[in-house]
Amino acid sequence: MARYTGPKSKIARKFREPIFGPDKALERRNYPPGQHGPNKRRGKQSEYAIQLAEKQKAKYTYGILERQFSNMFKKATRMKGITGENLLQLCELRLDNVIYRLGVAPSRRAARQLVTHKHIVVNGQVVNIPSYSLKPGDVVEVREKSKSLEAISDSLSSAGNRSNDWLTWNPSQMSGTVVNVPNREMISENIKEQLIVELYSK
Incomplete structure (x- = not known):
C-alpha cells in the first residue's frame, strides 16, 4: 500500500x-x-x-x-x-512528528513536506528523511534560508498552545531541542x- x-x-x-x-x-x-x-x-x-x-x-x-x-x-x-x-x-521521535510537535508545521503531512524539501536542519546538517529517528540532545531547527517562509511563520503563530514536556523551543533561533524520550503520559x-x-x- x-x-x-x-x-x-x-x-x-x-x-x-x-x-x-x-x-x-x-x-x-x-x-x-x-x-x-x-x-x-x-x-x-x-x-x-x-x-x-x-x-x-x-x-x-x-x-x-x-x-x-x-x-x-x-x-x-x-x-x-x-x-x-x-x-x-x-513514532514520536520521528523527525516529521517532532517538527509537528514543535509547531513548525500544522500537521504531520505538512511537516513531512518541509523535511523532504530540505527546510529542516538537525545538529547543523540538512536532513530530508521524515523517518529520521531523533534522540535526547538533538537540536532541530529551520534552515536559515527557510526562516522567512510564510507557511512556517503562520504555523508557529497559530501553535502558541502546543506545549510538550519533552521538547523545548527557542523562537528567536527557530530551533527546538529533544530534552528526553517521552513517556506514555506525555503522548497525547x-x-x-x-x-x-x-x-x-x-
Missing part, C-alpha cells in the same frame, strides 16, 4: 476520531463512511478486527507505511521496557498500544 493521499475526513470518520486535527466533517457526521449512512447495521467486531483497526489508526496518525511500522515494532520488542510504549516513543494520542502488541504477537 502506498502512502494514503485521499480524503482525510473519510479516515477520521472511519475511526470516529480527529486523527488529522480538527475536522468539521467529523463533527457533522460522526459515523463511519458508506452509502447507507448511520442506519447501516454493523455487526459486532471480532477481537482481531479491533486490534487491526487500532494498528491502522496508529499508522494513519503518524503517516507510516506497513513495512516501516512492522520494522518499528520489531525494534520496539528488542528495546528495554514495555513494547507498546516503546513503539509509541519511536488516543492509541491503545496494547492492542497493537497483541495483534503482532499472534
Whole structure:
C-alpha cells in the first residue's frame, strides 16, 4: 500500500476520531463512511478486527507505511521496557512528528513536506528523511534560508498552545531541542498500544 493521499475526513470518520486535527466533517457526521449512512447495521467486531483497526489508526496518525511500522515494532520488542510504549516513543521521535510537535508545521503531512524539501536542519546538517529517528540532545531547527517562509511563520503563530514536556523551543533561533524520550503520559494520542502488541504477537 502506498502512502494514503485521499480524503482525510473519510479516515477520521472511519475511526470516529480527529486523527488529522480538527475536522468539521467529523463533527457533522460522526459515523463511519458508506452509502447507507448511520442506519447501516454493523455487526459486532471480532477481537482481531479491533486490534487491526487500532494498528491502522496508529499508522494513519503518524503517516507510516506497513513495512516501516512492522520494522518499528520489531525494534520496539528488542528495546528495554514495555513494547507498546516503546513503539509509541519511536513514532514520536520521528523527525516529521517532532517538527509537528514543535509547531513548525500544522500537521504531520505538512511537516513531512518541509523535511523532504530540505527546510529542516538537525545538529547543523540538512536532513530530508521524515523517518529520521531523533534522540535526547538533538537540536532541530529551520534552515536559515527557510526562516522567512510564510507557511512556517503562520504555523508557529497559530501553535502558541502546543506545549510538550519533552521538547523545548527557542523562537528567536527557530530551533527546538529533544530534552528526553517521552513517556506514555506525555503522548497525547488516543492509541491503545496494547492492542497493537497483541495483534503482532499472534
